[in-house]
Amino acid sequence: MIxxxxxxxxxxxxxxxxxxxxxxxxxxxxxxxPGLVHRGDxxxxxxxxxxxxxxxxxxxxxxxxxxxxxxxxxxLLLQHMDTFTAVAFGAGDFRTPTESRPLPPPFSVGDSxxxxxxxxxxxxxxxxxxxxxxxxxxxxxxxxEGLARHGRPIQYxxxxxxxAMWDTWTTIASRPVAFxxxxxxxxxxxxxxxxxxxxxxxxATLTHAAGISSTGDARLDAMLPLAEAYEIPARxxxxxxxxxxxxxxxIAVGTTVVRALEDAAASDGRVRVGCAVATLRIGELxxxxxxxxxxxxxxxxxxxxxxxxxxFQDDSILRRAxxxxxxxxxxxHEFGDSLFIVHPRTASGTITTISDIRRDPLFGRxxxxxxxxxxxx
Amino acid sequence: xxxxxxxxxxxxxxxxxxxxxxxxxxxxxxxxAEVAFIARGRSGVERxxxxxxxxxxxxxxVSEKNEIHPIAxxxxxALGGLDVLVNNASSLGPVPLAxxxxxxxxxxxxxxxxxxxxPFRLTKALLGSLAATARDGGAPLVVNISSDAAVTPYAGWxxxxxxxxxxxxxxxxxxxxxxxxxxxxxxxxxxxxxxxLHELAVPDADRSSLKPPDQAATEIVELIAAxxxxxxxxxxxx
Numbered sequence: 001m002i003x004x005x006x007x008x009x010x011x012x013x014x015x016x017x018x019x020x021x022x023x024x025x026x027x028x029x030x031x032x033x034p035g036l037v038h039r040g041d042x043x044x045x046x047x048x049x050x051x052x053x054x055x056x057x058x059x060x061x062x063x064x065x066x067x068x069x070x071x072x073x074x075x076l077l078l079q080h081m082d083t084f085t086a087v088a089f090g091a092g093d094f095r096t097p098t099e100s101r102p103l104p105p106p107f108s109v110g111d112s113x114x115x116x117x118x119x120x121x122x123x124x125x126x127x128x129x130x131x132x133x134x135x136x137x138x139x140x141x142x143x144x145e146g147l148a149r150h151g152r153p154i155q156y157x158x159x160x161x162x163x164a165m166w167d168t169w170t171t172i173a174s175r176p177v178a179f180x181x182x183x184x185x186x187x188x189x190x191x192x193x194x195x196x197x198x199x200x201x202x203x204a205t206l207t208h209a210a211g212i213s214s215t216g217d218a219r220l221d222a223m224l225p226l227a228e229a230y231e232i233p234a235r236x237x238x239x240x241x242x243x244x245x246x247x248x249x250x251i252a253v254g255t256t257v258v259r260a261l262e263d264a265a266a267s268d269g270r271v272r273v274g275c276a277v278a279t280l281r282i283g284e285l286x287x288x289x290x291x292x293x294x295x296x297x298x299x300x301x302x303x304x305x306x307x308x309x310x311x312f313q314d315d316s317i318l319r320r321a322x323x324x325x326x327x328x329x330x331x332x333h334e335f336g337d338s339l340f341i342v343h344p345r346t347a348s349g350t351i352t353t354i355s356d357i358r359r360d361p362l363f364g365r366x367x368x369x370x371x372x373x374x375x376x377x
Numbered sequence: 378x379x380x381x382x383x384x385x386x387x388x389x390x391x392x393x394x395x396x397x398x399x400x401x402x403x404x405x406x407x408x409x410a411e412v413a414f415i416a417r418g419r420s421g422v423e424r425x426x427x428x429x430x431x432x433x434x435x436x437x438x439v440s441e442k443n444e445i446h447p448i449a450x451x452x453x454x455a456l457g458g459l460d461v462l463v464n465n466a467s468s469l470g471p472v473p474l475a476x477x478x479x480x481x482x483x484x485x486x487x488x489x490x491x492x493x494x495x496p497f498r499l500t501k502a503l504l505g506s507l508a509a510t511a512r513d514g515g516a517p518l519v520v521n522i523s524s525d526a527a528v529t530p531y532a533g534w535x536x537x538x539x540x541x542x543x544x545x546x547x548x549x550x551x552x553x554x555x556x557x558x559x560x561x562x563x564x565x566x567x568x569x570x571x572x573x574l575h576e577l578a579v580p581d582a583d584r585s586s587l588k589p590p591d592q593a594a595t596e597i598v599e600l601i602a603a604x605x606x607x608x609x610x611x612x613x614x615x
Contacts, residue, residue, distance in 0.1 A: 025479075047505055047509055049449075049453065049505065049506075050449070067591075078457055080455070086499040097602075114603045140454070140455075141433060141451075141454075141455060143453065144450065144454035145435075145436075145451060147450065147454075148446075148447035148448075148450045148451050148454075149381070149447060164446075165446035165447075166442075166445075166446065168504065169446065169505070170505070171505065172508065172509075173502075173505040173506075174453070174458070174506040174508075175447075175453055175457065175458065175506070176453050176454060176510040190554075190558070192503075194557055197557070204512065205509065205512065207583050233512070233513060235512060235513065241423040291465075315460070333574070364469075
């Protein structure tokens with residue numbers, strides 16, 4: 001698989017690999033995603049907008065150039081806007097793959113950082129020389145203005161051109177709290193959301209401060225994902241309860257949605273409303289209490305994204321899916337093709353909907369095709 | 378009546394340091410709204426912030442594509458979400474006004490960038506937040522400030538009139554399309570007002586015949602209050 005090298009959120013010809021509840025692998029067009037949604041399902045996306053979280057500047061004690069990538073905050077409450085977890089890099093920019101970026105100078109607590117118009121102080125050295133907690137000086141308004149003027153989206157060395165903020169906000173982007181784009185949501189546009197509703201499904205959102213996907217530092221990458229703040233609106237929790245009662249499925253758009261919902265889930269599958277911080281790491285042994293299916297990007301084994309897929313399907317099935325993706329040259333990473341994966345506990349209604357997909361014109365509003373669109377649950 | 382519906386609404390206003398925009402900032406702040414306003418000049422922004430310290434002033438130029446997200450980021454950072462966006466910032470095009478035959482291409486481009494592309498881009502960048510408000514049970518609204526020059530072909534008002542006509546039509550189409558999301562988009566003609574923009578256009582106008590911007594602002598505040606009071610259950614939240 002190769003990374004998608006241009007920052008187009010919905011490229012023509014984007015593909016969608018489907019791994020259904022029984023582990024069968026099928027190949028679809030991504031624009032046909034609504035055809036995989038059943039009447040009564042609930043599709044939940046992450047509506048976080050993406051901060052320009054990359055800040056270049058100087059470590060004042062040594063005069064060394066650094067790049068700070070904001071990576072986490074204590075909560076989504078407005079008053080927690082001044083203190084962030086951050087990953088620091090030494091000299092260089094995104095043209096250098098992160099694996100080859102030098103370490104930043106050694107930090108001490110109390111060190112000052114000059115980041116364009118922003119000033120920050122190192123508050124804590126965390127479990128890795130690149131990982132620190134910083135606090136910005138100034139009022140919330142000054143911090144927002146500094147980020148808006150000086151911050152750049154976190155860049156990816158596999159892309160041909162630098163990302164602009166236009167490239168990183170999803171169609172539904174709302175509160176700017178994500179550090180990297182919740183990129184599974186790139187597949188959504190308003191027409192597609194309309195087609196999901198036309199299937200008789202519900203669309204809802206939560207807000208999850210998606211953190212850094214990769215740092216290029218093996219020891220640090222092994223710590224990912226870091227703690228991530230999120231908020232679940234009351235109406236989304238209500239919609240989850242309603243879907244459960246009618247045996248519909250919960251379909252997560254993006255791994256961040258899985259993490260937030262499962263972190264907020266009680267043992268009976270009800271989710272806690274409001275602000276919290278996700279510390280749950282989802283993997284092979286995680287029993288999913290809320291989410292039945294996931295649409296996400298393609299990611300290589302070893303990444304935290306891939307680990308999360310192991311909660312949905314067996315390794316043997318995932319290996320087959322990876323082999324299929326290699327054979328069909330699926331494109332990976334943020335702007336690549338998509339993967340729809342269904343947990344085996346859900347009813348085997350997936351196959352019957354494939355014929356509906358073929359009937360949908362490419363950009364037409366999905367016809368609600370009656371009984372075949374439903375499923376017996 | 379208006380005040381109770383306005384209290385707590387999160388409202389962003391472009392062109393908030395003079396004319397109608399400034400009158401809106403003052404009235405909405407005084408009615409208890411959370412207001413973020415945008416203008417190009419830092420000194421003007423600071424002046425309004427001194428006058429109304431609870432207003433969030435943002436320096437930015439809506440006619441520049443690359444300033445849209447920095448503006449949207451600061452609006453959402455300040456307000457935490459958005460109920461109402463007022464696209465009020467306007468460019469006259471050529472100053473003094475000129476017939477189309479004498480209008481420089483760049484003057485027409487500037488009018489279109491400020492009066493059409495700016496509102497389009499800023500609305501697009503903030504649409505996710507407006508839709509989130511609707512899903513949460515609110516009644517989001519976009520108000521685009523238009524003009525009778527959008528309808529009547531006044532000689533000399535070509536760049537301005539054509540751009541406002543485009544904005545008015547954009548508003549109508551957007552309003553029709555966004556029904557399913559529970560978002561209204563309205564184009565409002567506030568009438569001929571006694572503002573700095575009007576003075577640029579018609580320096581020798583009889584000012585007593587012009588509407589005070591405060592009066593036009595009051596009408597728009599009432600419209601916002603009426604919309605907020607309705608706050609219908611959006612289809613999007615079914």
